[in-house]
């Protein structure tokens with residue numbers, strides 16, 4: 054009897070111990086919400102507090118006792134960042150954390166191809182999953198307000214509709230791997246200078262029409278599981294604990310049920326962090342942003358200080374429970390999903406995806422006399438000039454910096470593409486920034502050159518005279534004050550004396566082709582001197598192959614600009630009527646007022662009738678597309694109805710090619726000022742020579758609406774509208790007028 058009681062007690066203890074260790078929550082049978090409530094009952098306050106802040110540079114603890122795994126974050130957004138130490142930014146020195154670098158998000162946006170966005174998301178999500186990451190810190194959708202923003206290359210351009218359409222498939226692709234996307238930086242983080250101390254002043258209409266739509270689409274259509282708060286302030290509160298942005302809009306109006314993650318070091322105040330919508334704190338030091346003691350995690354704003362407030366009764370646990378439920382929801386959607394795929398990395402498919410996105414994102418800006426594609430004949434000599442022809446671009450730029458398995462340089466891509474057809478020579482031309490290190494990752498390249506600018510220019514020019522083609526490959530790079538996080542550019546011009554060099558090359562050789570590598574618009578004072586200009590972005594691992602595909606004609610260019618190239622910086626709205634970088638207050642905060650309002654990008658240039666260097670949506674092809682006459686199936690649109698506008702597009706050239714057919718809406722009469730026109734649809738189609746396709750756009754009330762700040766709602770005013778269809782914002786081919794009843 055005694056023995057039996059003893060045995061039963063032992064068995065109960067064993068069972069209890071076993072059940073405590075078995076991750077019972079991996080059982081997917083119950084609904085996630087039920088499982089969350091089940092866990093909530095078992096958690097102690099201390100465990101809950103531990104779950105809502107970091108335990109290392111990139112991870113937060115789960116609850117070991119209950120089998121809830123850790124959450125691991127990674128940058129993002131162009132490839133999977135190499136591993137750093139637990140509590141340090143230094144490289145951990147892994148030998149298996151190299152990745153495939155995908156093209157920068159500006160390039161993805163320039164493809165105007167949603168299928169490629171899904172491919173991008175799926176591929177990078179697979180790499181993240183294979184590396185056992187829970188959250189990918191990307192994509193970014195901050196609107197391009199000024200070409201000086203050092204971080205524009207990580208975003209999707211100046212138009213809220215384009216960014217919205219392009220961000221959704223990326224998120225779906227990432228999350229199909231059981232990895233959460235983290236849409237960043239919410240919101241109004243439109244410059245890097247003073248990024249922690251800028252207080253944005255913007256009216257509600259502009260906020261809702263320009264700066265929020267891509268985030269809203271990411272959350273509501275993409276179903277993003279996490280969102281990252283921004284560093285800057287708005288209404289004098291930091292983005293990571295901003296009552297209006299996070300509580301009222303994101304979680305209130307949009308019904309976001311996921312996790313708000315702080316940007317690294319973006320949390321500044323325990324009480325605001327508790328109340329204003331932050332769920333998961335990362336990257337803080339003990340005293341916030343400045344460097345502090347190691348292992349500061351217990352001193353995080355949402356750690357001991359929060360626990361102390363709860364214990365002393367200063368605050369309740371309602372907010373804590375909400376945060377924990379969200380973190381658990383994230384865990385159940387990701388690390389606790391039994392059916393998660395395993396992912397893969399460095400696969401041929403990922404390289405192919407990177408190349409396909411690069412091929413379709415590169416924009417042919419100018420091609421006079423069809424100098425491109427380069428078709429070598431006889432003893433052809435191609436001279437490649439410029440630092441960016443050889444410089445690795447995947448290292449640098451800030452948190453998006455990568456450690457790649459391989460990166461094909463433009464020079465190598467060109468050499469391979471023209472092997473046996475032309476002799477490819479190289480001249481450096483200018484010295485930009487020979488360094489190649491970020492956060493302990495080095496390119497291994499030695500780009501030092503002790504020659505003077507004059508010597509380099511003279512060499513390039515004399516070689517140019519002997520060449521059949523000169524391909525100048527320059528632009529910006531990922532060094533501070535170029536395209537780089539935490540700093541902005543100092544001007545629109547190309548650095549390192551490149552303008553002078555381009556002019557000299559153009560004078561020496563009539564077949565001088567400029568390839569500009571950047572994530573931003575640059576000034577081109579020599580534009581009339583050269584016959585061809587190609588906008589190549591930061592293209593990642595397959596950079597050289599994509600550039601060579603376009604130059605050689607192996608791929609027909611089909612990218613379109615996701616932002617305007619202004620002729621001069623003063624032409625830009627932010628630098629003309631808006632503020633940049635704002636006005637410094639006595640407390641050290643910079644008030645930056647977006648006085649240009651909704652007139653951002655092409656909306657401004659069109660209103661002011663300022664001719665840009667290259668317009669939004671512009672991009673040429675090696676073939677020609679002709680547009681028929683647009684027609685609609687109705688002249689009126691009523692209430693919740695819709696109407697269809699169709700147009701025939703034909704490839705009248707000699708090469709198969711892709712065209713982005715763009716739909717803009719123009720409100721002919723409105724009670725509020727409205728842009729001349731706004732992008733409301735686009736379709737990328739592929740046509741063989743002689744082929745015609747009909748493209749149909751469906752227009753409804755949403756496409757005609759503006760945000761009425763007084764009523765705090767979207768309003769479509771009855772009256773006449775025009776549907777404008779074209780090949781770019783400044784190349785409208787046909788239009789249809791209709792009326793909203």
Ligand code: BGC
Pocket residue numbers: 128129190237316317452
């Ligand atoms: C950046 C984020 C990034 C984070 C983690 C921050 O400095 O603003 O975009 O995800 O660091 O590296």
